[in-house]
Amino acid sequence: MTDKRSAFDGYPVETIELSEAQKTEMSFGNRYHFGIKAAGIMELLKGCDRLFFMDTDMYPVANVSRVFDRISPTHSVMRMCEGRPRMDYPTLAGRGIAVGDQVLTGAEPMWNSGLLGVHTSNLAALETAYSAIEQVSRVLRSHTPEQFCIGVALAQEGRTVSPHGLPIRNYSTSGKKRFARRRIEDFVVTKSHLAIAEQVNAAAALRLWRTPFDLLKKQFSGQ
Template identity: 50%
Template sequence: MHADHFGYIAFGQDELYALGALFSALRLLHYCPNASIKVLTDRPDIFHGYPIETMELTPRRMEETSFGGRYKFGIKAAGTIELLKRCDRLFVMDTDIYPAGDISKCFDRISPSRSIMWRREGRAPRPFRSLDGKGIALDGRILTGTETMWASAVLGIHRDNVSRLVHAYTTVEQMIGIVRAHTPEQFCIGIALSSDGRKISRHKLPLRNYTTKGKKLFARQRIKSFFDANGHLSVNQQIDNASNYRVSRTPADLWDQRHIWSFGWADRLLRRKVRR
Protein backbone atom coordinates (compact mmCIF):
# COMPACT_ATOMS: atom_id res chain seq x y z
CA MET A 1 0.00 0.00 0.00
CA HIS A 2 1.40 3.37 -1.04
CA ALA A 3 0.96 6.66 0.79
CA ASP A 4 2.27 10.21 0.99
CA HIS A 5 5.81 10.60 2.27
CA PHE A 6 8.25 13.35 3.13
CA GLY A 7 11.80 12.59 2.09
CA TYR A 8 15.41 13.61 2.53
CA ILE A 9 18.60 12.54 0.75
CA ALA A 10 21.63 12.96 3.02
CA PHE A 11 25.11 11.78 2.08
CA GLY A 12 28.74 12.79 2.21
CA GLN A 13 31.77 12.72 4.49
CA ASP A 14 30.47 15.63 6.55
CA GLU A 15 27.92 14.22 9.03
CA LEU A 16 26.27 17.63 9.33
CA TYR A 17 24.36 16.91 6.12
CA ALA A 18 22.69 14.03 7.94
CA LEU A 19 22.28 16.04 11.13
CA GLY A 20 20.67 18.82 9.09
CA ALA A 21 18.15 16.35 7.70
CA LEU A 22 17.46 15.02 11.19
CA PHE A 23 16.96 18.51 12.61
CA SER A 24 14.55 19.33 9.77
CA ALA A 25 12.70 16.05 10.36
CA LEU A 26 12.32 16.86 14.08
CA ARG A 27 10.79 20.21 13.15
CA LEU A 28 8.54 18.45 10.67
CA LEU A 29 7.35 16.00 13.32
CA HIS A 30 6.48 18.92 15.61
CA TYR A 31 4.24 20.59 13.03
CA CYS A 32 3.05 17.37 11.35
CA PRO A 33 3.06 14.66 14.06
CA ASN A 34 1.71 11.99 11.71
CA ALA A 35 4.27 12.64 8.98
CA SER A 36 5.74 9.59 7.27
CA ILE A 37 9.41 10.32 6.69
CA LYS A 38 11.94 8.42 4.60
CA VAL A 39 15.64 9.23 4.41
CA LEU A 40 18.06 7.85 1.84
CA THR A 41 21.47 8.12 3.49
CA ASP A 42 24.94 6.68 3.85
CA ARG A 43 24.69 7.31 7.63
CA PRO A 44 21.57 5.40 8.72
CA ASP A 45 22.92 5.09 12.27
CA ILE A 46 22.31 8.81 12.87
CA PHE A 47 18.57 8.26 12.41
CA HIS A 48 18.36 5.13 14.54
CA GLY A 49 15.74 5.38 17.28
CA TYR A 50 13.74 8.11 15.57
CA PRO A 51 10.33 7.62 13.85
CA ILE A 52 12.08 7.82 10.49
CA GLU A 53 12.52 5.06 7.91
CA THR A 54 15.99 4.90 6.42
CA MET A 55 17.17 3.46 3.13
CA GLU A 56 20.90 2.84 3.10
CA LEU A 57 22.95 4.49 0.40
CA THR A 58 26.01 2.30 -0.16
CA PRO A 59 29.36 3.54 -1.53
CA ARG A 60 28.81 1.39 -4.62
CA ARG A 61 25.39 2.91 -5.24
CA MET A 62 26.76 6.44 -4.81
CA GLU A 63 29.50 5.67 -7.32
CA GLU A 64 26.95 4.35 -9.81
CA THR A 65 24.40 7.14 -9.45
CA SER A 66 27.03 9.90 -9.59
CA PHE A 67 28.11 8.54 -12.99
CA GLY A 68 31.41 7.27 -11.65
CA GLY A 69 31.92 10.27 -9.39
CA ARG A 70 31.63 12.75 -12.24
CA TYR A 71 28.49 14.50 -10.92
CA LYS A 72 27.57 14.12 -7.25
CA PHE A 73 24.10 15.62 -7.69
CA GLY A 74 23.25 12.58 -9.76
CA ILE A 75 22.93 10.85 -6.38
CA LYS A 76 20.18 13.28 -5.45
CA ALA A 77 18.35 12.79 -8.75
CA ALA A 78 18.54 8.99 -8.62
CA GLY A 79 17.68 8.98 -4.92
CA THR A 80 14.51 10.95 -5.54
CA ILE A 81 13.44 8.29 -8.03
CA GLU A 82 14.02 5.56 -5.45
CA LEU A 83 12.00 7.41 -2.81
CA LEU A 84 9.16 8.15 -5.22
CA LYS A 85 8.79 4.50 -6.22
CA ARG A 86 7.77 3.78 -2.62
CA CYS A 87 4.87 6.24 -2.32
CA ASP A 88 2.02 7.89 -4.18
CA ARG A 89 3.09 11.46 -3.55
CA LEU A 90 6.51 12.60 -2.36
CA PHE A 91 7.68 15.88 -0.92
CA VAL A 92 11.47 15.83 -0.67
CA MET A 93 13.54 18.60 0.92
CA ASP A 94 17.23 19.42 0.82
CA THR A 95 18.99 18.98 4.15
CA ASP A 96 19.31 22.77 4.59
CA ILE A 97 15.54 23.33 4.41
CA TYR A 98 13.41 23.14 7.55
CA PRO A 99 9.71 23.75 8.38
CA ALA A 100 8.49 26.77 10.31
CA GLY A 101 4.86 25.61 10.29
CA ASP A 102 2.50 22.88 9.09
CA ILE A 103 3.44 21.91 5.53
CA SER A 104 1.19 18.84 5.23
CA LYS A 105 -1.11 20.57 2.72
CA CYS A 106 1.67 20.28 0.13
CA PHE A 107 0.23 16.91 -0.91
CA ASP A 108 -3.08 18.51 -1.90
CA ARG A 109 -1.19 20.40 -4.61
CA ILE A 110 0.59 17.36 -6.07
CA SER A 111 -1.02 15.42 -8.94
CA PRO A 112 0.07 13.63 -12.12
CA SER A 113 -0.15 16.97 -13.94
CA ARG A 114 1.17 19.30 -11.23
CA SER A 115 4.42 19.31 -9.27
CA ILE A 116 6.00 21.64 -6.72
CA MET A 117 9.52 23.09 -6.72
CA TRP A 118 11.33 25.71 -4.66
CA ARG A 119 11.06 28.64 -7.09
CA ARG A 120 11.17 29.64 -10.74
CA GLU A 121 14.55 31.19 -11.47
CA GLY A 122 13.92 32.35 -15.02
CA ARG A 123 16.08 31.57 -18.03
CA ALA A 124 18.87 29.09 -17.38
CA PRO A 125 22.24 30.75 -16.65
CA ARG A 126 24.90 31.28 -19.29
CA PRO A 127 26.83 27.96 -18.89
CA PHE A 128 23.77 26.15 -20.28
CA ARG A 129 24.11 27.98 -23.63
CA SER A 130 26.78 25.42 -24.47
CA LEU A 131 23.92 22.95 -25.06
CA ASP A 132 22.92 24.80 -28.22
CA GLY A 133 23.72 22.71 -31.27
CA LYS A 134 24.69 19.59 -29.31
CA GLY A 135 21.48 17.73 -30.17
CA ILE A 136 20.74 16.67 -26.58
CA ALA A 137 17.03 15.97 -26.17
CA LEU A 138 14.71 15.55 -23.20
CA ASP A 139 11.29 14.02 -23.85
CA GLY A 140 11.79 14.68 -27.57
CA ARG A 141 12.68 18.33 -27.06
CA ILE A 142 16.09 19.48 -28.26
CA LEU A 143 17.71 21.53 -25.51
CA THR A 144 19.17 24.95 -26.33
CA GLY A 145 20.13 26.14 -22.84
CA THR A 146 17.59 28.96 -22.91
CA GLU A 147 14.89 26.95 -21.15
CA THR A 148 13.41 27.95 -17.78
CA MET A 149 15.31 26.91 -14.67
CA TRP A 150 13.52 25.80 -11.50
CA ALA A 151 15.32 25.44 -8.15
CA SER A 152 15.00 21.97 -6.64
CA ALA A 153 15.60 22.65 -2.93
CA VAL A 154 12.16 21.11 -2.53
CA LEU A 155 10.34 18.82 -4.93
CA GLY A 156 6.75 17.64 -4.66
CA ILE A 157 5.92 14.99 -7.23
CA HIS A 158 3.36 12.29 -8.03
CA ARG A 159 4.37 8.67 -8.57
CA ASP A 160 2.95 8.78 -12.11
CA ASN A 161 5.92 10.98 -13.01
CA VAL A 162 8.65 8.48 -12.13
CA SER A 163 9.37 8.01 -15.83
CA ARG A 164 9.80 11.78 -16.19
CA LEU A 165 12.46 11.79 -13.51
CA VAL A 166 14.19 8.85 -15.18
CA HIS A 167 14.32 10.76 -18.47
CA ALA A 168 15.71 13.80 -16.65
CA TYR A 169 18.36 11.69 -14.91
CA THR A 170 19.61 10.07 -18.13
CA THR A 171 19.76 13.49 -19.81
CA VAL A 172 21.91 14.83 -16.97
CA GLU A 173 24.60 12.28 -17.83
CA GLN A 174 24.73 13.55 -21.42
CA MET A 175 25.39 17.08 -20.14
CA ILE A 176 28.48 16.17 -18.08
CA GLY A 177 31.50 17.86 -19.64
CA ILE A 178 29.33 20.15 -21.75
CA VAL A 179 27.65 22.34 -19.12
CA ARG A 180 30.13 23.62 -16.56
CA ALA A 181 27.69 24.16 -13.74
CA HIS A 182 26.44 22.17 -10.75
CA THR A 183 22.74 22.55 -11.63
CA PRO A 184 21.96 20.21 -14.59
CA GLU A 185 19.89 18.08 -12.16
CA GLN A 186 17.39 20.84 -11.38
CA PHE A 187 17.48 22.12 -14.97
CA CYS A 188 16.44 18.74 -16.39
CA ILE A 189 13.85 18.01 -13.69
CA GLY A 190 12.18 21.36 -14.30
CA ILE A 191 11.91 20.70 -18.02
CA ALA A 192 10.65 17.14 -17.56
CA LEU A 193 7.90 18.19 -15.14
CA SER A 194 6.70 21.14 -17.20
CA SER A 195 6.32 19.48 -20.60
CA ASP A 196 3.24 17.99 -22.27
CA GLY A 197 0.78 20.16 -20.37
CA ARG A 198 2.29 19.53 -16.95
CA LYS A 199 2.74 22.43 -14.56
CA ILE A 200 5.12 23.35 -11.75
CA SER A 201 4.20 25.74 -8.96
CA ARG A 202 6.32 27.45 -6.32
CA HIS A 203 6.07 25.85 -2.89
CA LYS A 204 4.53 28.80 -0.93
CA LEU A 205 4.94 26.85 2.30
CA PRO A 206 6.27 27.91 5.73
CA LEU A 207 9.82 26.74 5.01
CA ARG A 208 13.14 28.34 5.86
CA ASN A 209 16.63 27.63 4.61
CA TYR A 210 20.30 28.24 5.28
CA THR A 211 21.62 27.89 1.74
CA THR A 212 23.96 30.88 1.53
CA LYS A 213 27.51 30.88 2.91
CA GLY A 214 26.92 32.94 6.04
CA LYS A 215 23.58 31.33 6.88
CA LYS A 216 25.04 27.86 6.41
CA LEU A 217 28.11 28.48 8.55
CA PHE A 218 25.99 29.77 11.44
CA ALA A 219 23.21 27.17 11.15
CA ARG A 220 25.58 24.20 10.98
CA GLN A 221 27.31 25.33 14.18
CA ARG A 222 23.94 25.72 15.89
CA ILE A 223 22.68 22.33 14.71
CA LYS A 224 25.79 20.57 15.98
CA SER A 225 25.33 22.31 19.33
CA PHE A 226 21.69 21.25 19.39
CA PHE A 227 22.49 17.55 19.11
CA ASP A 228 25.43 17.84 21.51
CA ALA A 229 22.98 19.21 24.10
CA ASN A 230 19.85 17.24 23.22
CA GLY A 231 20.97 13.95 21.67
CA HIS A 232 20.60 12.06 24.96
CA LEU A 233 16.98 13.17 25.48
CA SER A 234 13.84 11.29 24.42
CA VAL A 235 12.61 11.73 20.88
CA ASN A 236 9.56 13.69 22.06
CA GLN A 237 11.78 16.06 24.05
CA GLN A 238 14.05 16.56 21.04
CA ILE A 239 11.04 17.31 18.82
CA ASP A 240 9.77 19.87 21.33
CA ASN A 241 13.17 21.50 21.79
CA ALA A 242 13.86 21.62 18.04
CA SER A 243 10.60 23.50 17.48
CA ASN A 244 11.90 26.43 19.57
CA TYR A 245 15.53 26.25 18.53
CA ARG A 246 16.87 29.10 16.40
CA VAL A 247 19.24 28.46 13.53
CA SER A 248 18.69 31.83 11.84
CA ARG A 249 20.94 34.80 12.55
CA THR A 250 20.21 37.86 14.66
CA PRO A 251 21.73 41.26 13.80
CA ALA A 252 24.39 40.53 16.42
CA ASP A 253 25.21 37.22 14.71
CA LEU A 254 25.50 38.99 11.37
CA TRP A 255 27.92 41.49 12.87
CA ASP A 256 30.02 38.69 14.32
CA GLN A 257 30.29 37.28 10.78
CA ARG A 258 31.43 40.57 9.24
CA HIS A 259 34.79 39.04 8.34
CA ILE A 260 33.06 36.87 5.71
CA TRP A 261 30.78 39.58 4.29
CA SER A 262 30.91 39.78 0.51
CA PHE A 263 29.56 42.58 -1.66
CA GLY A 264 29.45 41.12 -5.13
CA TRP A 265 28.52 44.38 -6.85
CA ALA A 266 31.43 46.21 -5.20
CA ASP A 267 33.90 43.46 -6.14
CA ARG A 268 32.78 43.60 -9.77
CA LEU A 269 33.08 47.39 -9.85
CA LEU A 270 36.59 47.22 -8.40
CA ARG A 271 37.69 44.64 -10.97
CA ARG A 272 36.43 46.85 -13.81
CA LYS A 273 38.38 49.83 -12.47
CA VAL A 274 41.54 47.73 -12.14
CA ARG A 275 41.24 46.54 -15.76
CA ARG A 276 41.00 50.14 -16.92
Protein backbone atom coordinates in the same frame (compact mmCIF):
# COMPACT_ATOMS: atom_id res chain seq x y z
CA MET B 1 17.89 6.82 1.86
CA THR B 2 21.23 7.40 3.55
CA ASP B 3 24.85 6.29 3.66
CA LYS B 4 24.83 6.87 7.44
CA ARG B 5 21.94 4.75 8.72
CA SER B 6 23.29 4.72 12.29
CA ALA B 7 22.63 8.48 12.53
CA PHE B 8 18.91 7.67 12.62
CA ASP B 9 19.05 4.97 15.28
CA GLY B 10 16.36 5.58 17.88
CA TYR B 11 14.24 7.78 15.61
CA PRO B 12 10.82 6.73 14.23
CA VAL B 13 11.91 6.77 10.59
CA GLU B 14 12.47 4.07 8.01
CA THR B 15 15.87 4.15 6.33
CA ILE B 16 17.15 2.63 3.10
CA GLU B 17 20.87 2.02 2.88
CA LEU B 18 22.79 3.88 0.20
CA SER B 19 26.02 2.04 -0.51
CA GLU B 20 29.25 3.46 -1.91
CA ALA B 21 28.72 1.38 -5.05
CA GLN B 22 25.26 2.90 -5.53
CA LYS B 23 26.60 6.41 -5.01
CA THR B 24 29.27 5.80 -7.62
CA GLU B 25 26.72 4.50 -10.11
CA MET B 26 24.18 7.26 -9.42
CA SER B 27 26.83 9.96 -9.86
CA PHE B 28 27.97 8.59 -13.21
CA GLY B 29 31.23 7.22 -11.86
CA ASN B 30 31.68 9.90 -9.19
CA ARG B 31 31.66 12.52 -11.93
CA TYR B 32 28.53 14.49 -10.99
CA HIS B 33 27.54 14.41 -7.31
CA PHE B 34 24.00 15.72 -7.81
CA GLY B 35 23.18 12.64 -9.85
CA ILE B 36 22.84 10.89 -6.47
CA LYS B 37 20.07 13.29 -5.51
CA ALA B 38 18.14 12.73 -8.74
CA ALA B 39 18.51 8.94 -8.67
CA GLY B 40 17.69 8.83 -4.95
CA ILE B 41 14.46 10.76 -5.48
CA MET B 42 13.43 8.29 -8.19
CA GLU B 43 14.19 5.33 -5.94
CA LEU B 44 12.14 6.79 -3.06
CA LEU B 45 9.26 7.64 -5.40
CA LYS B 46 8.91 3.96 -6.29
CA GLY B 47 7.68 3.33 -2.75
CA CYS B 48 5.03 6.04 -2.42
CA ASP B 49 2.22 7.82 -4.25
CA ARG B 50 3.57 11.33 -3.68
CA LEU B 51 6.96 12.48 -2.48
CA PHE B 52 7.95 15.82 -0.97
CA PHE B 53 11.70 16.24 -0.87
CA MET B 54 13.72 19.01 0.80
CA ASP B 55 17.45 19.68 0.64
CA THR B 56 19.03 19.39 4.08
CA ASP B 57 19.60 23.16 4.24
CA MET B 58 15.82 23.70 4.04
CA TYR B 59 13.65 23.46 7.14
CA PRO B 60 9.94 24.01 7.87
CA VAL B 61 8.83 26.50 10.52
CA ALA B 62 5.18 25.40 10.48
CA ASN B 63 3.03 22.56 9.17
CA VAL B 64 3.77 21.88 5.49
CA SER B 65 1.57 18.79 5.03
CA ARG B 66 -0.90 20.67 2.82
CA VAL B 67 1.66 20.44 0.02
CA PHE B 68 0.51 16.88 -0.67
CA ASP B 69 -2.90 18.18 -1.76
CA ARG B 70 -1.14 20.07 -4.57
CA ILE B 71 0.92 17.16 -5.88
CA SER B 72 -0.83 15.28 -8.69
CA PRO B 73 -0.05 13.41 -11.92
CA THR B 74 -0.29 16.73 -13.77
CA HIS B 75 1.26 19.10 -11.21
CA SER B 76 4.54 19.23 -9.33
CA VAL B 77 5.95 21.64 -6.77
CA MET B 78 9.50 23.01 -6.74
CA ARG B 79 11.27 25.70 -4.76
CA MET B 80 11.07 28.54 -7.29
CA CYS B 81 11.59 29.40 -10.93
CA GLU B 82 14.92 31.13 -11.50
CA GLY B 83 14.12 32.11 -15.08
CA ARG B 84 16.37 31.56 -18.06
CA PRO B 85 19.66 29.98 -16.95
CA ARG B 86 22.84 31.96 -17.44
CA MET B 87 26.51 31.03 -17.50
CA ASP B 88 27.28 28.35 -20.06
CA TYR B 89 23.78 26.99 -20.71
CA PRO B 90 23.50 28.57 -24.19
CA THR B 91 26.24 26.16 -25.27
CA LEU B 92 23.62 23.38 -25.11
CA ALA B 93 22.06 24.71 -28.33
CA GLY B 94 22.87 22.45 -31.25
CA ARG B 95 24.20 19.62 -29.08
CA GLY B 96 21.20 17.41 -29.73
CA ILE B 97 20.65 16.62 -26.04
CA ALA B 98 16.99 15.94 -25.30
CA VAL B 99 14.72 15.47 -22.31
CA GLY B 100 12.25 13.02 -23.76
CA ASP B 101 11.35 14.40 -27.18
CA GLN B 102 12.35 17.97 -26.31
CA VAL B 103 15.76 18.97 -27.61
CA LEU B 104 17.41 21.37 -25.18
CA THR B 105 18.47 24.85 -26.24
CA GLY B 106 19.66 26.11 -22.85
CA ALA B 107 16.94 28.77 -22.80
CA GLU B 108 14.37 26.63 -20.95
CA PRO B 109 13.27 27.89 -17.50
CA MET B 110 15.46 26.82 -14.58
CA TRP B 111 13.48 25.49 -11.61
CA ASN B 112 15.27 25.28 -8.26
CA SER B 113 15.05 21.74 -6.84
CA GLY B 114 15.87 22.58 -3.22
CA LEU B 115 12.24 21.52 -2.74
CA LEU B 116 10.48 19.00 -4.93
CA GLY B 117 6.96 17.61 -4.67
CA VAL B 118 6.25 14.96 -7.30
CA HIS B 119 3.68 12.23 -8.00
CA THR B 120 4.67 8.66 -8.75
CA SER B 121 2.97 8.98 -12.15
CA ASN B 122 5.88 11.21 -13.14
CA LEU B 123 8.56 8.62 -12.45
CA ALA B 124 9.03 8.05 -16.19
CA ALA B 125 9.51 11.80 -16.68
CA LEU B 126 12.20 11.83 -13.99
CA GLU B 127 13.91 8.93 -15.71
CA THR B 128 14.11 10.91 -18.96
CA ALA B 129 15.47 13.84 -16.97
CA TYR B 130 18.11 11.62 -15.34
CA SER B 131 19.31 10.41 -18.73
CA ALA B 132 19.66 14.02 -19.89
CA ILE B 133 21.42 15.02 -16.65
CA GLU B 134 24.25 12.65 -17.48
CA GLN B 135 24.69 14.20 -20.93
CA VAL B 136 24.29 17.84 -19.85
CA SER B 137 26.77 17.39 -17.00
CA ARG B 138 29.37 16.34 -19.56
CA VAL B 139 28.93 19.61 -21.44
CA LEU B 140 28.55 22.15 -18.61
CA ARG B 141 30.71 22.93 -15.59
CA SER B 142 27.70 24.15 -13.63
CA HIS B 143 26.35 22.15 -10.66
CA THR B 144 22.73 22.67 -11.80
CA PRO B 145 22.05 20.19 -14.66
CA GLU B 146 20.06 18.05 -12.19
CA GLN B 147 17.46 20.71 -11.39
CA PHE B 148 17.45 22.09 -14.93
CA CYS B 149 16.55 18.75 -16.51
CA ILE B 150 14.02 17.83 -13.81
CA GLY B 151 12.21 21.15 -14.25
CA VAL B 152 12.04 20.65 -18.01
CA ALA B 153 10.74 17.09 -17.68
CA LEU B 154 8.01 17.92 -15.17
CA ALA B 155 6.67 20.74 -17.37
CA GLN B 156 6.18 18.55 -20.46
CA GLU B 157 3.04 16.92 -21.90
CA GLY B 158 0.60 19.37 -20.34
CA ARG B 159 2.06 19.10 -16.84
CA THR B 160 2.73 22.18 -14.73
CA VAL B 161 5.15 23.21 -11.99
CA SER B 162 4.62 25.89 -9.35
CA PRO B 163 6.61 27.45 -6.47
CA HIS B 164 6.04 25.84 -3.09
CA GLY B 165 4.66 28.83 -1.13
CA LEU B 166 5.21 26.98 2.15
CA PRO B 167 6.54 28.16 5.55
CA ILE B 168 10.07 26.94 4.87
CA ARG B 169 13.34 28.74 5.57
CA ASN B 170 16.85 27.87 4.46
CA TYR B 171 20.51 28.28 5.33
CA SER B 172 21.75 27.82 1.79
CA THR B 173 24.57 30.39 1.66
CA SER B 174 28.00 29.74 3.15
CA GLY B 175 27.60 32.29 5.97
CA LYS B 176 24.17 30.99 6.92
CA LYS B 177 25.47 27.41 6.80
CA ARG B 178 28.33 28.12 9.22
CA PHE B 179 25.97 29.77 11.70
CA ALA B 180 23.30 27.07 11.44
CA ARG B 181 25.79 24.20 11.58
CA ARG B 182 27.21 25.38 14.91
CA ARG B 183 23.72 25.54 16.40
CA ILE B 184 22.68 22.16 14.98
CA GLU B 185 25.84 20.47 16.25
CA ASP B 186 25.25 21.95 19.70
CA PHE B 187 21.64 20.73 19.57
CA VAL B 188 22.77 17.17 18.79
CA VAL B 189 25.25 17.21 21.67
CA THR B 190 22.89 18.65 24.25
CA LYS B 191 19.46 17.34 23.18
CA SER B 192 19.87 13.95 21.49
CA HIS B 193 19.45 12.12 24.82
CA LEU B 194 15.92 13.49 25.24
CA ALA B 195 12.74 11.66 24.28
CA ILE B 196 11.54 12.25 20.71
CA ALA B 197 8.68 14.55 21.75
CA GLU B 198 11.07 16.67 23.82
CA GLN B 199 13.52 16.88 20.93
CA VAL B 200 10.71 18.01 18.62
CA ASN B 201 9.74 20.80 21.02
CA ALA B 202 13.36 21.86 21.47
CA ALA B 203 13.93 21.85 17.70
CA ALA B 204 10.91 24.10 17.19
CA ALA B 205 12.56 26.69 19.42
CA LEU B 206 15.97 26.42 17.76
CA ARG B 207 16.86 29.56 15.80
CA LEU B 208 18.96 28.87 12.71
CA TRP B 209 18.74 32.33 11.19
CA ARG B 210 21.07 35.20 12.04
CA THR B 211 19.91 38.37 13.79
CA PRO B 212 21.47 41.80 13.06
CA PHE B 213 23.41 41.34 16.33
CA ASP B 214 24.84 38.04 15.07
CA LEU B 215 25.99 39.74 11.87
CA LEU B 216 27.60 42.60 13.80
CA LYS B 217 29.33 40.16 16.13
CA LYS B 218 30.66 38.24 13.13
CA GLN B 219 31.94 41.49 11.55
CA PHE B 220 33.85 42.57 14.64
CA SER B 221 35.21 39.10 15.43
CA GLY B 222 36.47 38.65 11.88
CA GLN B 223 34.93 35.17 11.63
